[in-house]
Amino acid sequence: MSSSAASKTLTAAVDVAKWSAASMTRRRPMNCLASAPRLVSHPPDLIRWVRRQGGFVHPKLRIANHGSNGLGVSSDGEISAGTDLISLPGHIPLRLPGYDERCTVLFQLSQQVPEELWAMRLGLKLLQERATTGSFWWPYISNLPETFSVPIFFSGEDIKNLQYAPLVYQVNKRCRFLLDFEKTVGALLENVEQKSHPFSGQDVNASSLGWAMSAVSSRAFRLHSESLSDGQRTNIPMLLPLIDSCNHSFQPHAKIVQQQITGSSDMLVVAEKEIEQDNPITLNYGFLSNDLFLLDYGFVIPSNPYDYVELKYDATLLDAAGMAAGLSSPSFSSPAQWQEEILCQLNLLGDGATLKVSLGGSELVDGRLLAALRVLLVKDKELVQSHNLQSLMALSDEAPLGILVETTALRIIIALCVVALEHFPTKVTQDESVLKGSIPPSMSLAIQFRMQKKLMIIDVMRKLSQRIKMISMRKSHA
Numbered sequence: 055m056s057s058s059a060a061s062k063t064l065t066a067a068v069d070v071a072k073w074s075a076a077s078m079t080r081r082r083p084m085n086c087l088a089s090a091p092r093l094v095s096h097p098p099d100l101i102r103w104v105r106r107q108g109g110f111v112h113p114k115l116r117i118a119n120h121g122s123n124g125l126g127v128s129s130d131g132e133i134s135a136g137t138d139l140i141s142l143p144g145h146i147p148l149r150l151p152g153y154d155e156r157c158t159v160l161f162q163l164s165q166q167v168p169e170e171l172w173a174m175r176l177g178l179k180l181l182q183e184r185a186t187t188g189s190f191w192w193p194y195i196s197n198l199p200e201t202f203s204v205p206i207f208f209s210g211e212d213i214k215n216l217q218y219a220p221l222v223y224q225v226n227k228r229c230r231f232l233l234d235f236e237k238t239v240g241a242l243l244e245n246v247e248q249k250s251h252p253f254s255g256q257d258v259n260a261s262s263l264g265w266a267m268s269a270v271s272s273r274a275f276r277l278h279s280e281s282l283s284d285g286q287r288t289n290i291p292m293l294l295p296l297i298d299s300c301n302h303s304f305q306p307h308a309k310i311v312q313q314q315i316t317g318s319s320d321m322l323v324v325a326e327k328e329i330e331q332d333n334p335i336t337l338n339y340g341f342l343s344n345d346l347f348l349l350d351y352g353f354v355i356p357s358n359p360y361d362y363v364e365l366k367y368d369a370t371l372l373d374a375a376g377m378a379a380g381l382s383s384p385s386f387s388s389p390a391q392w393q394e395e396i397l398c399q400l401n402l403l404g405d406g407a408t409l410k411v412s413l414g415g416s417e418l419v420d421g422r423l424l425a426a427l428r429v430l431l432v433k434d435k436e437l438v439q440s441h442n443l444q445s446l447m448a449l450s451d452e453a454p455l456g457i458l459v460e461t462t463a464l465r466i467i468i469a470l471c472v473v474a475l476e477h478f479p480t481k482v483t484q485d486e487s488v489l490k491g492s493i494p495p496s497m498s499l500a501i502q503f504r505m506q507k508k509l510m511i512i513d514v515m516r517k518l519s520q521r522i523k524m525i526s527m528r529k530s531h532a
């Protein structure tokens with residue numbers, strides 16, 4: 055790296071990546087992510103750098119264009135299951151400031167970041183290395199994308215286009231944090247001398263902080279367990295050069311394992327199955343909802359089996375859903391005392407109750423919601439008390455409190471799905487037709503997100519209807 059290269063790039067991003075989606079989206083259309091600009095136009099060869107640092111990269115691996123997924127790691131030939139693909143010695147991952155750095159300004163800054171925004175903590179370290187002339191990690195950092203498609207960079211209009219309050223809330227929270235943190239950083243660095251300045255004297259603003267937070271949230275792995283003084287182990291996030299060029303799949307070709315070698319931990323990527331020529335080497339980033347994929351990684355998975363919607367458990371809403379499901383006078387708002395006791399056990403009533411329930415995901419229906427409905431639809435206390443909470447919460451082939459209760463509970467949940475769908479101001483068909491047009495990438499992502507949420511709710515309704523049919527058929531055959 056030339057002596058001025060690193061310092062120039064930090065300033066460039068601050069100047070160019072303005073705090074608006076418009077500038078980001080014009081510069082990086084989604085359908086040509088492969089040409090997504092990296093921090094420098096001709097970055098060093100990452101595979102060669104890893105090998106030079108004592109790491110191992112399987113000779114059949116290369117960095118390739120993975121279309122709309124950006125760059126990725128591919129195989130040049132067949133590789134058998136169980137083969138070591140990439141190994142990084144302990145000094146290559148980029149980690150949080152260590153204990154020996156606790157007196158530094160960077161450490162003080164990272165202490166101001168709430169734990170849930172751990173990506174910003176490691177992001178500060180990344181920004182520091184990006185600003186450091188001659189940083190050991192420059193060959194890695196210069197290969198990072200210049201921009202990210204996460205919604206903190208969306209315009210206000212595209213944040214609204216998400217049409218889903220829990221995600222809009224999270225995006226706004228992150229944007230507010232970045233704007234506040236810019237001030238915190240500015241105030242803390244005001245009187246810091248050049249020699250102690252964590253960013254080599256360069257300005258850091260909400261835009262560069264957002265770049266660093268997104269680089270980490272979309273690329274870091276939280277997998278290394280370290281022993282704490284009290285004997286407990288904890289996961290710490292780290293950036294794994296080259297390994298983080300692997301794209302995501304729920305059916306990945308490879309997995310990361312940690313090897314303890316003479317005290318330091320090596321990161322190893324191992325093929326989990328036979329890999330054919332020209333196949334991408336994928337890792338599973340986690341069984342995440344589309345909210346998290348979009349918020350942290352800037353993409354949405356179509357038909358994501360782990361996607362769900364959140365609803366508030368609300369007795370008045372249940373009464374309305376009950377009417378829609380054909381109950382003449384639903385009384386979810388006035389449970390008997392024994393029913394209230396069960397609602398408390400389900401943590402849906404009482405001090406500190408968690409009223410958030412979900413529809414979708416691998417469970418299909420939130421077990422707490424299902425149990426509450428089943429219990430509230432029954433008058434017979436002894437019948438309910440003959441079952442434990444687990445069986446009341448389980449959506450299995452059994453109808454624990456009888457077929458009528460089961461089908462009514464499922465119909466009410468379908469009515470709740472309808473309510474959830476009505477919260478979206480647009481229909482799937484409208485979204486589909488907008489997506490067919492020529493629209494900016496961030497708008498496309500926002501619309502894909504809300505469309506997938508709606509399709510997921512429709513799928514839940516379809517599966518519950520099938521279940522009702524199946525249970526009713528069983529009844530007529532009995």
Ligand SMILES: C[S@@+](CC[C@H](N)C(=O)[O-])C[C@H]1O[C@@H](n2cnc3c(N)ncnc32)[C@H](O)[C@@H]1O
Binds near residue numbers: 123352
């Ligand atoms: C850890 S990086 C992987 C390398 C990255 N593709 C690149 O060009 O540097 C994660 C990013 O890759 C992209 N990505 C990974 N898996 C994807 C998938 N299944 N679908 C769409 N984008 C994906 C997203 O932009 C995500 O933020």
